[in-house]
Amino acid sequence: MAHTRISSSLPPDIDPTKAPIAFGRRALPKLNEELQSPVLLTQQRALMALCDLVHDPEKVYQAVELGFLDNLKTLLRHHDSTIRQKTTEVLYIMAMHSVGRQGLIKNGVISALAELLDNPVDICRKNIHQTFEMMAKLPEGAVDILHAGLIPFLVLKLKSEPDEIQELILDTLSNCLRVEASEALANGAVTILKEKLTHSSVAIRSKAAWVLLEISTHLEGKTAICEEVTPVLVGLLEDADPEVQASATGALMFATVKPQGRFSALGAGAIPPLLKLVAEETSKARLSAIKTLTMLAEVPEGRKTLLGHTHTFQQCLNDPSEAVKRAAQIAIRVIQWKP
């Protein structure tokens, strides 16, 4: 019988691990069928080909329409680890597009992914966490993650996972906790995050401070943070990296809303570093620093100290950003208020 292959040796540039892709619109349906075949090799090759195709948004849309996600969900429970890895990779790439994200939410893939959180293979878990991170950027995705009850797991994983996965988890948590923080607080997230604030890696410190920021936007979070974490955050204000400074200032901004927080921040000597941050023209943390100083100025001791520094705020009035100008005006008004 005539074969398409002329010689027995393959042409030099073909990747033998990928399934051959059919032309045009037939590509994805054919891959769909191949994914369901009982032969392991066919499934693996189909998955590799799918990984490449999914970078194109149109293909993502088509895949979601064809109902690929159900197949992928089944494959997540496959016994072969290569297949699981590749499936999580495909899901991650799909989650990078908005269409894909919508499809993932609709098909409830998050709960299926949650089963694999304990997988021993590193890459698999990394892909899963990347997918969660992408999903958490959408508000519906964040709500989905909360409903799936993943927050306790994620908080626990913070302790055990390697660094890069920790960064991903912290990102996911920061997006989810923006919606609701009570579950995380119940699982002792504040203690764990406090440890992470003193971690050696810069990225982890800034992200941990960001998560604390999100926690402290809620009332119970503020209470939890005021007692223990404020001194550490004040310490981070003098950190070398601007990212860390920005996140720490943001977290302090919310923590000082409550009077307890204000007193503990003042007690930890937060005013000098904050003034330094405000004085820098290009600091990211400028806005947050101005706001934090505004909060602290509501306390009588803070007001006394800041009355001597109003010129710094006058300088801020020249900042190009509208928000900074407004914030500086409010700050000056609060400082000069007489009861």
Add this chain to the structure above:
Amino acid sequence: MLPARDAEEAAAAAAALAVRYSYSSRPRALSARPKYRAPPDAAEPEKESVRYANLMYDRRVVRGNTYALQVIPACTHPDPLEIQRQRETRRRALARKRTKEQEQSRTPEPVEGREHVHVQTELYLEEISDWVIGVDTECQTDAFLDRPPTPLFIPAKTGKDVATQIEEGELFDFDIEVKPILEVLVGKTVEQALLEVMEEEELARLWAHQCAYAELRNAELAEVQRLEEQDRRYREEKERRKRQHKELLQKQKETTEKIAARAFAKRYLADLIPSVFNNLHESGFFYDPIERDIETEFLPWLMAEVEETLERKVLGRTMLDSLIRTVVEKRLDAFSSQPPFDQTEAPAEEPRPTDVEPQVAIETDADDQPVTEEKETDKLVAEAQRPRRISFMLHDSDQAGTEDLETE
């Protein structure tokens, strides 16, 4: 060796049937003797897997009938002289055998008078001799001639002859044709690369945008919360002040009420004491002890005594009544049966002295009593003087007496 051994063993076996059979050399499977010797420079014969030879092909096994015994000399190392002699005898035996074979005729003996002659019967007679006619021939190549080159081998032509020719313009120009293919290839690759880079760039830009937005949002949120907090504080302060003020007012009101109540109470109580005292005085709580004493003790005793006296009087009267009654009844009886007059007077007089005696005794005690007693004695006398009008008069006097007593 073997036949002797066998005989020995058989004898041994026959002799001792009951004794367990024992070998002088244990039977073992003999390995095959290798065909070729090991090379002389082999250090050690390698122990290969033992190849067991087939018994049938083993040269060491005795073949043929063993009935004729071949006696083997006892000593296996004969001296060389013996060996040589044996060899010579063997050679002579062989030679004798050969000559004998030759002389031995295989055909039957000639009949008498005849002779067997060897005759050649072939067509051509052959001279039979021992040595073969040999001819020497020599051959030699030309001196110092090189070997000529081998002629070119051209195989014979087979098959049909076919020719083809590429005309002008039939062949494709690779450079022109390859362009669209190259374009497609390069284009697709670049497109894919651009897609990937754009993806990452898009993501990075989205993330930066989100960060900026998040910052603004956080700042606004913080502002909102701060204002909320401020508002809450002011409200709380206001509440506190209001409460304080209310409490103050309340206290003031209470104080005025208290003062008013105090004044009123004071005024009310001002004439409470005299009125109380009056009431008490009126209800008799303040008393003169002697008066009280007299009232509480003396008077009851007096009353008791009076009662006793009266009782006695009453008793007396009743006795008198009963006396008079009996007298009257007796008189009646007497009148009906005419009884004497002096009997009535005597019993009437008897109770009189008994009455007078206790009265005289009592007189000594009280002050008031003599007055009443005198009255009583007068009455008794009056009564005694009117014995006839018994019942009515007694009753009247009794009533008068009691009335008098009551007025006292």
